[in-house]
Amino acid sequence: GTDGDASLLTKPKTKSQRPPLYKVLLLNDDYTPMEFVVHVLERFFGLNHSQAFEIMLTVHKKGVAVVGVFSHEIAETKVAQVMDFARRHQHPLQCTMEKE
């Protein structure tokens, strides 16, 4: 405790808390071109073309996929970057995050 080693009072140790992680999710829609989604995954998530194509197809077929797991701040930045890029190109692509 704050009274140092001489104290008879001890505080139970708690596990050191890891910062929470957040999944970034990409959602399917009927209009965003497949090549645009692949480009987004390469550009903002550092995936190579074949990884990006694979995840795009998973979203297309299943409706949603996790594209990465990040700290809260990084996840928020990725979501904002993807949403802004999609909006600028007038595609309805949706990207969101949730606590793991």
Ligand code: TYC
């Ligand atoms: N379903 C879209 C199409 O057929 C492609 C697509 C894939 C859209 C993944 C969004 O997150 C997405 N053009």
